[in-house]
Amino acid sequence: MSRRLTHTLGSLGQEILLVVVILALFAFVGVYNPRFLSENNLTSIFVGNAYIAVAAIGMSLVIISGNIDVSIGALIGVLAVISGLLVTNGYPIWVAWLAPLVVGAAINAVVGCLIAYARVPSIIATLAMLSILSGGLITFTGGQWISGLPAGYQLAQFRLFNVPSPVWFMIGMTILAGFLMRYTTFGRSVYAVGSNPEAARATGISYKATVVKVFAIHGAIGGVAAVLFATQLQVIQSTVPVGLELVIITASVVGGVSILGGVGTVFGSTLAAILFAAIGSSLIFLNVSAYWLRAVQGILILATVLADMARRRRTG
């Protein structure tokens, strides 16, 4: 019980720390260049990156269960193209919005089966999926962008109470997933499987079923992210954003999800995704070349992982 309490406090600490860092960053860059805090820029930070925060929710589930997924960037690219092709080929808009969720869940359920039933380590299974999905996407589309999207398709451009819809999705799905992880049997079994698979099995939790479910849910959430990604502009790029999977993994890990599994919340990963989007934007306002962004990301993830390991050694 006390162990869970320290874990809760520990991960809460990470979230409070993230809020402080985000506010400090906004204040610092805002003083340096007030245009950073303009409504336009804040909107573009959130709208352009909400899909990363959404995808990081699923990634957090995967990492908490003790696995990893490096194919999520490629999956988002493939699902976005599927959505675009459906709508430009005359299918109703709601089909183009929902199909990515179903296809994403189906593809990742297969990956989950490979991991759980065929004992292929998640890094190998998803590394292979990364090359299958990204290679397949470019072969299939030839790198052509999809244009001619019908009016009413751009879900990510909608607003509710003057707040862009991606922000609503980000907040709503974070709360939903937070509830799922904390208050349902499934959520607790994900933590159990991640912290000690043997003990989880002994208490009657099916390791295999849990892992397959986690990956299927992660795929469906990836579908939501893909729709937000596909509908933010008037065209859909049919190439996968380079290194997207790393940004998503970074958001999860920096958000306090322990790389050793079993610990973390989805709130932290959303905050970390916001932080990372803000850093990307502030580099521009601080006149730092955007080519340093990935190095900053690497330092962030490395520092968080090292701090996580040090904290674990201290608490035993």
Place this chain on the structure above:
Amino acid sequence: MTAMTRILIRHEAILGILFVVVLIAMASQNDRFLTTANLLNQARLMTEVGLIAIPMTFVIVTGGIDLSVGSILGLCAILLGVFWQNLGLPLPAAIGLSLAAGTAAGFANGLIVTRFRVPPLIATLATLALYRGLAEGISQARSVRGYPDWFAVLGRGDFLGIPTQLWLFALVAALGIFILRFTTFGRTTYAIGNNEAAAEFSGLPVERTKLLIYTASGFISALAAIVFVSRVSTTRSDMGSGIELEVITAVVLGGTSIFGGRGMVIGTLIGLCLMQILQNGLSLSGVRGDGTTVVIGAVLIVAVLISNLLSRFSSD
């Protein structure tokens, strides 16, 4: 021990038969395939992947993984260009410094894995982002060209009728075979992969061995960068991205268990050749480069599935 040898023989026998079958199939498909010129050219093309696959075999035998090799390659290629063109150093000195930088990058990986006990998967995923980020930041997306003619000998020249870099590769491969099979260091490598705790309690230098292996992985990745730059006579910051997938596929296809403790350099060499002729055959029959990455991904999954199946046979 005899059981282990039997599995290895069986895996390599299967691989050997597969190799011959693919060879015959490719040769009957296309007249241009089974020519000395084509085979030597293919050998030239696989050298960079092959070089890195040798230390990667050691890494995976210890039960670890190194995802950062492609980023080290990219970073060292960029540094070579910066040292030579921007700092005006003589090319041999630039090569030396670039090799030193790669070695340092590998050493840093080793330190993070051994001293801070970060799982190799996450440690090298973080440095994958960091090293690639450094390459992008340092280069600012500028490429370096105009290397002197003598430098091209390494990547495009011949020595005694055989591509120069193949001699280098043969040397590294022979060294790898010798160390893994006939030295105390090699036996320690297997012991770590079979049971790290037991190896530690038997007084084996676990930390030092792992540190050396990750350092060697960095050094050889830098060496591959030099060969790569010499072959294409230009440096770009995206060089070697995704090469870790090909390297890991070659190693796993060659019968090295992804769970550690089992594997041979000879197997890696066969896996490497099999992968290269598969790619070559596909591109000769009109499949484009992105299509072949789909095949590599599929081959990786099938290789792990077969390997799991074989180990289940032997344990029953």
